[in-house]
Amino acid sequence: MARQVLVAGNWKMNLNHLEAISLVQKIAFSLPEKYYAKVEVAVLPPFTDIRSIQTMVDGDKLLLRYGAQDISRHDSGAYTGEVSGLMLAKLGCSYVTVGHSERREYHAETDELVNSKVKAALKHGVAPILCLGERLEVRESGEHVAHCVAQLVAGLKGLKAEQVAKVVVAYEPVWAIGTGKVATAADAQEVCGALRAALAEKYGDEVAGTVRVLYGGSVKSGNIGELVAQDDIDGALVGGASLQADEFTKLCAMAAGGPLP
Numbered sequence: 001m002a003r004q005v006l007v008a009g010n011w012k013m014n015l016n017h018l019e020a021i022s023l024v025q026k027i028a029f030s031l032p033e034k035y036y037a038k039v040e041v042a043v044l045p046p047f048t049d050i051r052s053i054q055t056m057v058d059g060d061k062l063l064l065r066y067g068a069q070d071i072s073r074h075d076s077g078a079y080t081g082e083v084s085g086l087m088l089a090k091l092g093c094s095y096v097t098v099g100h101s102e103r104r105e106y107h108a109e110t111d112e113l114v115n116s117k118v119k120a121a122l123k124h125g126v127a128p129i130l131c132l133g134e135r136l137e138v139r140e141s142g143e144h145v146a147h148c149v150a151q152l153v154a155g156l157k158g159l160k161a162e163q164v165a166k167v168v169v170a171y172e173p174v175w176a177i178g179t180g181k182v183a184t185a186a187d188a189q190e191v192c193g194a195l196r197a198a199l200a201e202k203y204g205d206e207v208a209g210t211v212r213v214l215y216g217g218s219v220k221s222g223n224i225g226e227l228v229a230q231d232d233i234d235g236a237l238v239g240g241a242s243l244q245a246d247e248f249t250k251l252c253a254m255a256a257g258g259p260l261p
C-alpha cells in the first residue's frame with residue numbers, strides 16, 4: 001500500500017498564539033491546495049497555540065493538520081502541568097510527538113514512559129509520532145541500528161498489530177538535530193529500512209508497509225527530495241525550518257515531488 005508522505009513541523013518552544021496564527025496563515029496562503037494530494041502537512045505548536053490553530057483550520061477549512069509535542073500518560077487528575085490525550089483529542093489534534101530526544105534528555109523520559117504515552121495517544125485517537133535516534137557516541141560505536149531498533153521495540157511494547165499500524169515513527173539521530181549536520185540519505189535509509197524490517201518481523205508485512213517512517217534532523221527544502229526518494233523514508237519531522245513560512249512551504253512542495261510555481 002502506498003504511504004502518503006508526511007511533513008510535520010515541530011515548532012518546539014517557539015511562537016506565541018499570535019505568531020502561530022501569522023505563520024499558519026502564511027503557510028496556507030503559500031502552499032497551493034493541489035500539493036496536499038501528495039503530501040500531508042502538519043504543524044506541532046506549543047500547547048498554548050493549539051486552540052488558535054484549531055479555530056483557523058476549522059473556520060477556513062484548511063487542509064493543514066496539527067498536533068502537540070507531548071502528552072500525559074494519564075487521562076486526568078492531580079498531575080500539575082500535564083496535558084492529556086482527552087484534551088488533545090477535543091482540540092482536534094491529529095498527531096503528538098512522543099519521546100523526542102529533547103524530552104528524553106531534558107525531562108529524563110525513559111522508554112517505559114514513552115511507551116505509556118504512545119498508548120495514551122492511541123487510546124484517544126491521536127496518532128503518536130514515536131521519536132527515536134542515537135547519540136553521536138552510539139553512531140561512532142557502530143551500534144546505531146541495534147540501538148534504534150531497541151528503542152522502537154520498547155516504544156511499541158504491548159501494542160497489538162492494528163494499533164502499531166496507526167503509529168508514525170520518526171528517526172532522528174541526535175547529532176543531526178539543530179546542528180546543520182544531516183545524515184546522508186543513505187545513512188537515514190539504513191536505519192529507516194532496519195526499523196521497517198523490525199516492524200515486519202514483529203507485526204507482519206502489512207503493518208510494516210503501512211507505518212510511516214520519517215527522518216528528522218536539519219531537514220531543509222534542499223535535502224528533503226533526496227530523503228523521501230529513499231524506499232523507507234516517508235517524510236520528515238522538521239524543526240528549525242518549520243518556523244519560516246517560505247522555507248517550510250518550499251520544503252513541503254519538494255516533498256510532494258516538485259518546486260512551487
Ligand SMILES: O=C[C@H](O)COP(=O)(O)O
Nearest residue numbers: 010177178217218239240
Ligand atoms: O523534531 C524535530 C527535530 O528535532 C529536528 O530539528 P531540526 O530540523 O531543527 O534539526
